[in-house]
Amino acid sequence: xIKLKLQGAVAIVTIDRPQRRNALGxxxxxxxxxALAEAEHNADVRSIVLTGTxxxxxxxxxxxxxxxxxxxEMCHHEAVTAAFARAMGYRRSRSLPRWRAMRxxxxxxxxxxxxxx
Numbered sequence: 001x002i003k004l005k006l007q008g009a010v011a012i013v014t015i016d017r018p019q020r021r022n023a024l025g026x027x028x029x030x031x032x033x034x035a036l037a038e039a040e041h042n043a044d045v046r047s048i049v050l051t052g053t054x055x056x057x058x059x060x061x062x063x064x065x066x067x068x069x070x071x072x073e074m075c076h077h078e079a080v081t082a083a084f085a086r087a088m089g090y091r092r093s094r095s096l097p098r099w100r101a102m103r104x105x106x107x108x109x110x111x112x113x114x115x116x117x
Contacts, residue, residue, distance in 0.1 A: 001015070001016055001017045001027065001028045001031055002014070002015060002016065002028065002031040002032050002034075002035045003016050003035075004035045004038060004039060006042075006044075006045070009044060009045060009046035009047065010045070010046070010047050010048075010049060011039035011042065011045045011047070011048045011049070012048075012049045012051065013032070013035045013036060013039060013048060013049065013050050013051070014051050014052065014053060015028065015032065015050075015051070015052040015053065015057075015058055016052075016053045017053075018053045018054060018055060020059070020062060020064075021055060021056040021058075021059035022052040022053065022056055022057065022058045022059060023058070023059045023060065023061065023062035023063070023064075023065075024058065024060065024061050024062060024081055025061075025062035025065045026065065026077070028062075029080065029081065029084060032084075033084065036048065036050075036088070050088070061077065061078065061081060065077075
């Protein structure tokens with residue numbers, strides 16, 4: 001679902017889930033986090049381009065996946081997705097600790113980790 005391609009000093013990370021309009025589900029988020037971390041830690045990479053295959057860059061959260069979750073699990077999913085999106089905004093010099101934290105959060109990205117209230 002995620003493709004990582006290096007073109008010189010540019011890493012191109014492509015969300016490739018066109019049948020779901022590149023919607024962000026748990027598996028895709030884990031793969032995306034791994035690909036971005038790999039590019040981030042590659043000393044030859046100077047920039048990262050995040051793109052999506054047609055027909056859409058990214059539809060947002062995977063609503064079909066969310067429909068099968070409890071309210072607590074949905075909240076967990078959305079909190080991790082939001083933290084992930086915020087972490088992408090930091091430059092390399094400031095991002096390594098944030099990426100490590102984000103990778104830890106994505107590693108915990110499982111609807112089964114949430115608890116009901």
